[in-house]
Amino acid sequence: MAEAIKIRATLQGDVADVKALMNHVMETGLRQDPASGKVVPAHFIQQVIATFNGKTVLDTRWGPSVSKNPILGFRVKGARAGDKVVIKTTDNKGETLNGEATVA
Amino acid sequence: MNPLRRTFLNGFGAAGALSISITTGLLKPWEALAAEWNKSAFEALTMTDALKSVGGAGATESKDIQIKAPDHAENGAAVQLEVTSKIAGTTSLAIFVEKNPRPLIADCEFSNGAEPYIFFRTKMGESSRIRVLARAGGKTYFATKEVSVTSSGC
Known part of the structure; x- marks a missing residue:
């Protein structure tokens, strides 16, 4: 599942601008399936952790309202080209997504 | 039998089992982390x-x-x-x-x-x-x- 999160990290001065795209349904648990009329069970990312060279830079908790196939942007000061970015997500079913990239 | 004591012992048992399952790798760390979700x-x-x-x-x-x-x-x-x-x-x-x-x-x-x-x-x-x-x-x-x-x- 290495391709589950696409990451682009670009250096602007000494600040790394990171954009990550994750593949996830982000089901709220409030939506009805139009065909069956049944409520679609909740399935959404609850936690996203981003690390730079192994150090946690961002720890975010999400509710079900973040859009489908979430995009996440953040900035890290003091970054250098070649720094390793790793992002890991965990959803309410305990499933995980992983992605990594290097700052360019 | 003191019901309070029962509750206490049960709670203790559950917490103990959880920490054992984490240390023995039955539960992966993210499962423990997910519990922190507010x-x-x-x-x-x-x-x-x-x-x-x-x-x-x-x-x-x-x-x-x-x-x-x-x-x-x-x-x-x-x-x-x-x-x-x-x-x-x-x-x-x-x-x-x-x-x-x-x-x-x-x-x-x-x-x-x-x-x-x-x-x-x-x-x-x-x-x-x-x-x-x-x-x-x-x-x-x-x-x-x-x-x-x-x-x-x-």
Whole structure:
């Protein structure tokens, strides 16, 4: 599942601008399936952790309202080209997504 | 038999079993982490309750929190938000859509050089105010922005 999160990290001065795209349904648990009329069970990312060279830079908790196939942007000061970015997500079913990239 | 003592022993047994299952690798670390998800805050149905659950009830308004969002969003399924805090020492940002069925959208903590800035897309059920709560130096600050939505995203 290495391709589950696409990451682009670009250096602007000494600040790394990171954009990550994750593949996830982000089901709220409030939506009805139009065909069956049944409520679609909740399935959404609850936690996203981003690390730079192994150090946690961002720890975010999400509710079900973040859009489908979430995009996440953040900035890290003091970054250098070649720094390793790793992002890991965990959803309410305990499933995980992983992605990594290097700052360019 | 003392019922209180029973309850206590049962509770103790459960907690013990959990820590054993973590150390023996039966439970992966993320399962332990997922337990930290602030359930009462994310499942709060009203803005007041959600704000209280994240400790933001007594926040002061600040112009140093910038919310970049469209004034009119056509599609409520994906409204782009960009939040920056210029308050020195901001450690975390919590984002709310006041009229959503579950107002709390995200709670982000920054460390090791990460700037208090976050960019993402949120669903909006109807036109609403976006509220951002920033925590800095033991104090809480907030800012709001009105976004009108043409078609619901919930």
